[in-house]
Amino acid sequence: MSFDTYKNLPVSKKIVLLEIDLPIKESQANDILINYEAGLWYNKLTPGAVYVTGSDGQIGYYENQNEDDYKDVTAVKVDGIDYVKVLSLAELRVQQESFYYDKDTTELYFHFADWRQPLDSNIIINI
Numbered sequence: 001m002s003f004d005t006y007k008n009l010p011v012s013k014k015i016v017l018l019e020i021d022l023p024i025k026e027s028q029a030n031d032i033l034i035n036y037e038a039g040l041w042y043n044k045l046t047p048g049a050v051y052v053t054g055s056d057g058q059i060g061y062y063e064n065q066n067e068d069d070y071k072d073v074t075a076v077k078v079d080g081i082d083y084v085k086v087l088s089l090a091e092l093r094v095q096q097e098s099f100y101y102d103k104d105t106t107e108l109y110f111h112f113a114d115w116r117q118p119l120d121s122n123i124i125i126n127i
Contacts, residue, residue, distance in 0.1 A: 007115055011038065011093060033110065033118050040092060041118055042109040045073075045127075073101040073108055075126040078118075083110070 033041040076083040076099040084098040092100040092111050100109045108125065112118055 036109060039115045040089075040109055040111055042107050045106045045108055045125075071127075072103060073099070073125055073127055076108075076110070077124040078110070078112070079122050081113075 033043050036042045073085075075085070078097070081097060084095055086092050086095055086098045086100050089100055089109065092098055092109055096111055096113045098111045101107075102109070110118065110123075112121075
């Protein structure tokens with residue numbers, strides 16, 4: 001069986017021979033995509049606090065100022081290609097060039113074309 005034939009089989013027919021996970025530093029977690037399973041990648045969208053410096057030099061911040069910012073991801077474009085929004089991980093597995101956004105966990109999942117890795121991809125997210 002060729003690799004091209006094998007990669008088109010359903011996930012339930014595939015065997016993982018080796019999986020290597022690199023540790024992710026807390027500071028890097030929002031800057032990278034993490035491999036969820038074969039062909040699928042994800043990132044947790046996490047709103048941060050806004051830090052301000054007053055005229056008196058005091059530093060303060062506003063907590064949860066953007067907690068509503070990630071209610072929905074409406075569109076994703078990768079390297080100039082519009083990705084299809086799907087409504088579940090099951091749909092994401094079968095639809096290449098698609099994305100799924102889990103509103104409860106604020107995790108954004110991607111299925112890149114031809115099982116490629118997202119290295120050096122230009123990803124634009126509309127929220």
